[in-house]
Amino acid sequence: MSKNVRIQVNLDAELVEQAEQILAQLGYSRTTAIRVFYSAIVAQRAFPIKAELAQPEEDKAMKEAIALMIKKIGKDNIRDATSDKELMKFIAEGGRESD
Structure with missing residues (x-):
């Protein structure tokens, strides 16, 4: 026992x-x-x-990519366009705006 x-x-x-x-x-x-x-x-x-901390440069890059994505697609459309897959693709492409 x-x-x-x-x-x-x-x-x-x-x-x-x-x-x-x-x-x-x-x-x-x-x-x-x-x-x-x-x-x-x-x-x-x-x-x-x-329980983990993001590396400061990763955190900064993610915030910048999200800000660019919001700018690109517009704040009102963000809910429809921010799947994880789409966001990761956007980040992988360097956050470049494409038309």
Whole structure:
């Protein structure tokens, strides 16, 4: 039989309150949430939440490409024209405006 270990953490009171309200609505206890989180770490052999920072030059290039695309197609039409595939093609072409 597995031995249980007690874990203690210090968290911001407001964060705990907000999280526990959501957990209660989902029907989970804080213990269950932590158990699920730790189980996901073991199952995935990784941190289960993607946490990465874009390289500053990549972030700048993406913002510039998006701004050019908005300029090219117009702000009102952006929803229809910004599929991931189309945006990546636009970026790959160097963000050049084509007519």
